[in-house]
Amino acid sequence: MVDVHKHDIIIVGGGAAGLRAAIAAVEADPQVSVALVSKVYPMRSHTVSAEGGAAAVARPDDSLEMHGYDTVKGSDFLGDQDVIEYFVEEAPKELTRLEHWGCPWSRNDDGSVATRAFGGMTTKRTWYASDKVGFHMLHSLFQHSMQFDRIVRYDERFVTQLLIEDDGIKGVSALDVRTGNIEVFQARAVILATGGGGKIFPFTTNGNIKTGDGMALAYRNGVPLKDMEFVQYHPTGLPGTGILITEATRGEGGHLINSEGERFLVAYDYGVGNKAELGPRDMISRAIIQEIEAGRGLPGTYGEYVHLDLRHLGEDKIMKRLPFVRELATTYVGVDPVTTPIPIRPVVHYMMGGVDTDIDGLTRVGGLFAAGETACVSLNGANRLGSNSLTECLVFGARAGQRAVALSKETSDGNDVALRKRGFEEQERIDTLRGKKKGGEKLSHVRREMTTSMERGCGVYRTQDTMDATVQEIAQLKGRFADIALQDDSRVFNTEIIAALELGNMLDVAEAVANSAAYRKESRGAHTRRDHPTRDDQNYLHHTLVHFDPAGPRIDTSQVRLGHWEPEERKY
Amino acid sequence: MSSEVKKTFVVTRFDPDRDEEPRTDRYEVPVQPDWKVLDALNYIKDEIDSTLAHRWSCRMAVCGSCGMQVDGKPKLTCKDSLANYGDTVTVEPLANFPVVRDLVVEFEGFMEKFKSVKPWIIRAKERAVEEGTHRQSPAELEAFKQFSMCINCMLCYSACPAVSNEPEFAGPAAIALGHRYNLDSRDEGDSERLAAMRDEGFVYACSYANECSEVCPKNVDPAAAVNQSKLLATMDWMKGLVLPRGGK
Numbered sequence: 022m023v024d025v026h027k028h029d030i031i032i033v034g035g036g037a038a039g040l041r042a043a044i045a046a047v048e049a050d051p052q053v054s055v056a057l058v059s060k061v062y063p064m065r066s067h068t069v070s071a072e073g074g075a076a077a078v079a080r081p082d083d084s085l086e087m088h089g090y091d092t093v094k095g096s097d098f099l100g101d102q103d104v105i106e107y108f109v110e111e112a113p114k115e116l117t118r119l120e121h122w123g124c125p126w127s128r129n130d131d132g133s134v135a136t137r138a139f140g141g142m143t144t145k146r147t148w149y150a151s152d153k154v155g156f157h158m159l160h161s162l163f164q165h166s167m168q169f170d171r172i173v174r175y176d177e178r179f180v181t182q183l184l185i186e187d188d189g190i191k192g193v194s195a196l197d198v199r200t201g202n203i204e205v206f207q208a209r210a211v212i213l214a215t216g217g218g219g220k221i222f223p224f225t226t227n228g229n230i231k232t233g234d235g236m237a238l239a240y241r242n243g244v245p246l247k248d249m250e251f252v253q254y255h256p257t258g259l260p261g262t263g264i265l266i267t268e269a270t271r272g273e274g275g276h277l278i279n280s281e282g283e284r285f286l287v288a289y290d291y292g293v294g295n296k297a298e299l300g301p302r303d304m305i306s307r308a309i310i311q312e313i314e315a316g317r318g319l320p321g322t323y324g325e326y327v328h329l330d331l332r333h334l335g336e337d338k339i340m341k342r343l344p345f346v347r348e349l350a351t352t353y354v355g356v357d358p359v360t361t362p363i364p365i366r367p368v369v370h371y372m373m374g375g376v377d378t379d380i381d382g383l384t385r386v387g388g389l390f391a392a393g394e395t396a397c398v399s400l401n402g403a404n405r406l407g408s409n410s411l412t413e414c415l416v417f418g419a420r421a422g423q424r425a426v427a428l429s430k431e432t433s434d435g436n437d438v439a440l441r442k443r444g445f446e447e448q449e450r451i452d453t454l455r456g457k458k459k460g461g462e463k464l465s466h467v468r469r470e471m472t473t474s475m476e477r478g479c480g481v482y483r484t485q486d487t488m489d490a491t492v493q494e495i496a497q498l499k500g501r502f503a504d505i506a507l508q509d510d511s512r513v514f515n516t517e518i519i520a521a522l523e524l525g526n527m528l529d530v531a532e533a534v535a536n537s538a539a540y541r542k543e544s545r546g547a548h549t550r551r552d553h554p555t556r557d558d559q560n561y562l563h564h565t566l567v568h569f570d571p572a573g574p575r576i577d578t579s580q581v582r583l584g585h586w587e588p589e590e591r592k593y
Numbered sequence: 594m595s596s597e598v599k600k601t602f603v604v605t606r607f608d609p610d611r612d613e614e615p616r617t618d619r620y621e622v623p624v625q626p627d628w629k630v631l632d633a634l635n636y637i638k639d640e641i642d643s644t645l646a647h648r649w650s651c652r653m654a655v656c657g658s659c660g661m662q663v664d665g666k667p668k669l670t671c672k673d674s675l676a677n678y679g680d681t682v683t684v685e686p687l688a689n690f691p692v693v694r695d696l697v698v699e700f701e702g703f704m705e706k707f708k709s710v711k712p713w714i715i716r717a718k719e720r721a722v723e724e725g726t727h728r729q730s731p732a733e734l735e736a737f738k739q740f741s742m743c744i745n746c747m748l749c750y751s752a753c754p755a756v757s758n759e760p761e762f763a764g765p766a767a768i769a770l771g772h773r774y775n776l777d778s779r780d781e782g783d784s785e786r787l788a789a790m791r792d793e794g795f796v797y798a799c800s801y802a803n804e805c806s807e808v809c810p811k812n813v814d815p816a817a818a819v820n821q822s823k824l825l826a827t828m829d830w831m832k833g834l835v836l837p838r839g840g841k
């Protein structure tokens with residue numbers, strides 16, 4: 022027996038993008054029935070961990086033009102400019118909606134919403150709720166969504182397959198983690214809002230659930246992944262755990278200091294000009310690595326690091342604006358930032374690339390949308406500006422939700438019998454996999470080798486040799502993965518089989534990242550090559566598309582949509 | 594890394610397909626000085642016994658997934674330092690919840706209670722986007738802010754004596770959440786919420802044990818929310834005796 026749930030729209034993922042899409046769908050049509058399918062309870066989604074803020078023009082000294090230009094320049098001219106223009110226009114409306122829905126934005130004395138400075142943004146346009154912005158946004162969205170009975174939640178369901186027929190997607194299959202049963206979800210439009218895949222790297226700000234599932238699902242079903250080589254390293258992660266210390270620390274005036282006690286972004290030329298600590302992330306991460314290579318790092322158990330100094334902000338400001346940073350530094354590295362600088366290292370944080378979509382979030386498979394970090398609508402290009410992505414989840418989550426409703430009216434349901442049959446087959450596949458082999462290689466070991474290889478080949482600085490080696494290693498690991506041991510044969514809350522499915526997805530995403538990186542022979546944004554240190558607009562001002570093929574991935578390209586802003590040298 | 598020490602973890606195991614009763618497994622784990630309890634569980638899962646089931650994700654004390662009883666007390670395991678414990682550490686699922694498997698508990702009951710406090714902004718007339726944001730002074734924000742900090746980790750339910758005795762009791766986190774919206778200057782739904790709260794047992798089962806506030810890893814004070822809600826619910830009811838419908 023396979024249970025079948027019928028809805029008009031399925032949204033996979035209960036983070037900021039998925040929840041916003043769900044709300045937009047029921048607002049667009051109060052009759053529509055939405056399934057919100059998520060592998061964790063929505064409030065556990067990794068949006069919860071975002072600290073610093075969400076960008077949207079709010080002040081009289083700011084303009085949509087300025088937000089647009091900052092984003093284009095931040096993207097190293099690889100962002101699509103129609104997408105960026107739409108984004109900056111919708112951003113203030115979306116953050117205002119969230120205010121109406123209860124988000125506890127921090128306030129100025131006159132009761133208006135407060136904004137703070139962020140990297141690569143010319144003026145203060147980052148809305149914040151102290152330093153727990155993602156947490157408050159996620160909980161506000163989730164709580165707001167609870168009033169709509171038409172949003173039917175299926176929590177702790179792990180989506181395993183997209184069910185696609187000739188004229189488009191007709192549903193998904195999902196594993197009910199609690200029972201071990203496969204269920205079929207039937208609908209006429211599906212939105213993937215499954216978040217990023219930072220867990221393909223060993224040292225990351227991403228939580229355990231960020232395994233790129235949606236990217237892998239789309240990839241294996243004929244949708245290319247776009248611009249996957251652009252992996253953002255955040256300059257300030259805690260050594261060991263990789264826990265993020267938000268850029269808001271620098272927005273509020275924090276300094277980066279080397280072992281000589283110098284503010285190295287001011288003392289040396291790293292291209293950030295007088296933006297100093299408020300330069301964009303790609304440049305600051307490179308600066309830190311160069312400081313360490315120049316012998317000006319500090320030695321630590323988990324490799325060398327530099328200091329983030331907040332002492333001059335004073336306890337009052339730290340407690341008011343950055344209380345979570347103080348809690349994290351105290352709990353996880355035993356350092357109170359009020360009295361001591363925080364040790365930090367660049368850490369894998371965000372994937373600019375993702376499922377190739379148009380401005381509506383629609384992919385090339387009929388009815389299949391993607392939004393949020395899992396998508397690449399081409400807002401972020403080669404480097405995302407901090408605080409643009411929470412807003413992106415809202416703007417493009419909402420748009421995908423609305424378009425999915427419209428599209429679901431024009432398409433027909435899938436074939437019941439065929440879909441049920443796919444469900445049975447999937448149940449069989451899962452039952453065979455579960456506890457399939459008692460001896461043999463551990464899944465955790467294959468996973469560790471994958472992450473190590475990705476760091477070696479696709480780190481902050483890259484060269485052809487190291488990337489090619491990683492391409493080879495990931496291909497080999499895919500072979501070894503097919504043969505891993507699985508010990509747990511229980512149907513109930515079997516987290517081992519979930520981890521195995523996630524590793525399968527991560528290997529596909531890793532393959533896409535490594536192959537795209539090896540293809541691009543220039544340096545742009547977060548993709549920095551020692552053997553091709555400059556940007557090459559002549560040959561590489563285009564998006565990279567990587568297509569899945571059982572014989573090995575295939576690369577092609579698509580045009581960047583320029584417009585209002587001409588590419589120029591990116592200097593601050 | 595150096596200065597490795599070994600600790601023994603006594604972990605509750607339960608698989609409803611196989612076990613009549615929960616049992617325990619013992620694992621010896623080489624722990625690092627900076628490890629949290631969760632690090633040891635993940636070591637067990639990765640290196641010793643991959644059949645262990647536990648929930649976790651953010652490992653930065655904000656997603657609320659990883660609550661368990663450690664040496665008998667409810668803890669957020671990704672925040673709880675192993676240095677606080679002796680050579681033997683017991684890890685059990687949160688108390689006062691049905692167990693799904695091993696260290697994983699059933700949340701569905703809570704999710705219902707959570708929804709029953711109507712945790713969303715209620716207004717007679719919705720504000721249009723064109724009207725811009727509400728004005729809310731820093732003081733008005735402060736009035737509810739701390740009650741909005743709950744991460745739904747459920748440690749308070751595990752510690753609360755009323756939760757185990759009184760099934761109708763909404764429990765600390767749900768009441769704190771309802772209270773958060775009642776105190777929000779943008780909201781006009783307090784009468785609706787307080788009416789629901791007057792249902793038998795909903796807030797009144799609390800026996801002022803204060804355990805909830807003591808175990809909260811985020812310094813929310815749910816006990817204060819419960820007490821204030823009791824008072825408001827009663828006052829709102831009295832107001833209803835005088836006026837046909839209490840206003841704000």
Ligand SMILES: Cc1cc2nc3c(=O)[nH]c(=O)nc-3n(C[C@H](O)[C@H](O)[C@H](O)COP(=O)(O)OP(=O)(O)OC[C@H]3O[C@@H](n4cnc5c(N)ncnc54)[C@H](O)[C@@H]3O)c2cc1C
Nearest residue numbers: 034035036037038060068073074180216393394408410411
């Ligand atoms: C530590 C940290 C701090 C950040 N700070 C900021 C910031 O200050 N400002 C900013 O703009 N951005 C920030 N970001 C980035 C931003 O938070 C994320 O890009 C954004 O929250 C992603 O949201 P999402 O909805 O796309 O995905 P997520 O919130 O990751 O949600 C993904 C959802 O998909 C579900 N899912 C995944 N796979 C499956 C599957 N197989 N089956 C079913 N469900 C599935 C999950 O359960 C989850 O509900 C930060 C990121 C991190 C890691």
Ligand code: FES
Nearest residue numbers: 652656657659671
């Ligand atoms: S893992 Fe998220 S709170 Fe502990």
